[in-house]
Amino acid sequence: HCEKTPSARKFFYRTADILSGNYAHIPNHLMSCKYCPTHVKSSLSQKKKSHAEDKIKLTRGSQRIFFNSIWDRLHLARKVCG
DSSP states (O other), X not given: OOTTSTTOOOOOOSSHHHHHHHTTHHHHHHHHOTTSOHHHHHHHHHHHHHHHHHHHTSXXXXXXXXXXXXXXXXXXXXXXXX
């Protein structure tokens, strides 16, 4: 949404653990970026409201599994695309 603007942000993480520990930077950027579409901010705001309640329902280790899955998908795509 803002990649060709002067205030563009880039999120590069070396490991899945670093990604999971710093993930809050991404939604925080989306909420504050003037180039992010309003519907994205609205959807993100709604999801943030239910996050704490939803997180209670998850088993211990679910977040690590989720971020490892995201990490694997991202890096597999990079290997395939070259």
